[in-house]
Amino acid sequence: MLVTLVLSFPDPKxxxxxxxxxxITDRFAGGDECINKREYCFGNLKSMAGKLDYxxxxxxxxxxxxxxxxxxEDQEVQYEGYWPSDFYKTNLIQGSDQDLKxxxxxxxxxxxxxxxDVNYNKVGYCYGGDVSCITTFPLKEYYHSNCNITDSSNNTQLEKCRVDTGYDLDQDHPYVLQELLDWTAWYQNEFNFDGFRIGFLKNVGHKFWKALRQVSPWFTIGSAQNATYDELKTYTDQELYTTFNEPLFQAxxxxxxxxxxxxxxxxxxFEQAALTFGDNVKDFGIYLxxxxxxRFLSSCSNDIMKFSNGVTLQHTWIGIPVLYYGTEQEMNGCNNYENDNNQEMWSFLFDYDExxxxxxxxxxxxxxxxxxxIDKLNQKELxxxxxxxxxxxxxQMLIALTNQGYFKKQQIHHIVPxxxxxxNSRICDILSEECINVNEDQSVDIYLTDxxxxxxxxxxxx
Incomplete structure (x- = not known):
């Protein structure tokens, strides 16, 4: 397929x-009662468009x-979208090409x-175990051999074995490489997206990511679970535009x-990121x-104050906040077999409550x-x-956080230099609207209650 390179997209900066x-399209708007969270709940693109003002x-x-x-065919959790078959067709369960446009x-x-969200690592699974239903890549020669990842520190396994049960694409195959690159330009042109989120960074070789960057000069942000800053640097020098701040997420x-x-x-x-990336820390995605x-609230044992401290950090830390839908509705839930972390927003428990x-x-x-x-401002530890x-x-801003939570019922006091x-200037906390005076030596007396x-x-x- 011959495609014209995208000419119009925002400057990644x-x-x-x-x-x-x-x-998550299936869980955000327009769906039915969500009984089995491993299956479609029928949220859709058209209903999502009606909730953009929210x-x-x-x-x-x-x-x-x-x-x-x-x-x-033949997979649960298809609603998440990571089991592709025909790369040039929209998932009709969630909407048409026109709905997406x-x-x-x-x-x-x-x-x-x-x-x-785009995926270059794997495709779905067909009834009977062959690849006939994968329209874009219908031959077995387009895939790595059938093996499972047993050692997450083994790069060869990560790149050449299967994530879950989906067939693992061989990006070194000339057809696979060219088709993925052609599709990338077509997809951006066809739907006028402003950027891509890319998963499975560790499961695809650096050679492919470098080739992809040549045809995708727009904003691309990648996920590499448990990666160090040094590892993330290898993906951003000549490959993706940026990544999520994985070590900060862990911290x-x-x-x-x-x-x-x-x-x-x-x-x-904070120190390691600054040393490794310099000014480019401003491009990191900051997620909870x-x-x-x-869900972050579940990770915090449902302590609303620990949760609020994390959310405050996410929106004031240097980088780009990336909020998972429903966080603002205090959704909880674990990433378990039942997919309890993927609730439906239309539930009466949440219902887009502003x-x-x-x-x-x-x-x-x-x-x-x-x-x-804030995007122009550097960050300094106090x-x-x-x-x-x-x-x-x-x-412009001074942020104070604690991990003591609500239930300890104690007051923390520090003089921040x-x-x-x-x-002697007057400053106010935007969350409580309480105001205090700055001391003569520019220090600030900060009290955190509960x-x-x-x-x-x-x-x-x-």
Whole structure:
């Protein structure tokens, strides 16, 4: 297939000022009663288009939608979209080609960018065990041999063996390589997406990622579970535009999760990222959870204050916030066989409630992000202890966090030195709207009660 390279797409650097809202199409809008979360609940693209204002009102500027491609035979959890068969067809259970195009148009009308989830590693499974139902890659020679990954530290296994039971594409095969590259340009052109989210980075060789970058100069953000900063660097030098901040995700979950480890883990992640990536830390995706993890609230043992501290960090840390749908509705649930982390938004428990406390918290922080132009601001650590962490964004914000949670019922007090504010000036916490004076030496007395987070800005911004 001969395709023309995409000529129109946003400058990837513009994503530094974006906030990305992750949607699972089948669970976001328009579906039926969701009895078995391993099967379709029939959320759809057309209904999602009708809920874009909900996302925009939250202060998000881009949406990451689940894969749109037609799915293969004989698999549960097809609703997530990771079992493709015909790469050139839209999954009709969720909508038509025109529904997808209309969604992108409606998003763009509202100033929302659209990122599609794409998968280059595997395809689905056909009845009988052959590959006849995989229309785009119908020959066995297009795949690696049948083996399972038994050692996640073995790169050969990761790249040449199967994730789950889906057939593993051989990107070194000339046809497979060219077809994936041609499809990439066609897909972007056909639906006018603004970028791609790409999974399974570790399961595809660097040679392919370099070839992909030559035909996809737009914003691409990749997932590499459990990767170190040094590993992530190998994917961004000449390959994807950026990745998710995986080590920070691990640190946040250890600090606020059931392990309740020292806040020094956040300090270590911040320092290592800065040393490895420099200014490019501003391109990282900052996430707390997604479709492959436990919900963050569940990781925090349903402690709403630990949860709020994590959400505050996500929206004030250097990088691009990437929010999993329903976090603002305080969804919980684990990444288990029953897929309890993929609830339906239309449930009466959530129902797009814009008065939910966490919806309001996120909206407030997103509003102040715009006021201070946070994408232009560097991050500076101010004070760290085992249960307290404070940092500044430029000379505009001071953030104070704790992992003590609500149930300990204790007050934490620290004098934070070298604040970004002028001596004797007045600053206010945007979350509680309580105001205090900066000390003569530019330090700030901070009190955190019952595990609350703080985000201080100048009084004039409130």
């Amino acid at each position: 513009l994503f530094r000022k974006q906030r990305i809202y992750q949607v 996302i925009k009102n939250l202060g998000y500027t881009a949406i990451w939608i689940s894969p749109t491609i037609e799915q293969s 209309d969604l992108v148009v409606e998003a763009h009308k509202r100033g929302l960018l659209v990122i599609s 946040v979950n250890h600090v606020f999760g059931y392990k309740n480890q020292s806040m020094h883990l956040l300090s270590e992640a 959870d997604n479709h492959d993890t436990d 008065e939910k406390p966490s919806y309001i918290l996120i909206k407030k922080i997103n509003e102040i992000r715009d006021k201070v132009k 004070l760290v202890t085992d249960d307290f962490y404070s940092y500044a964004r430029g000379n 070298n604040s970004p504010f002028e001596s 595990g609350q987070p703080r985000v201080y800005v100048r009084e004039s911004l409130i």
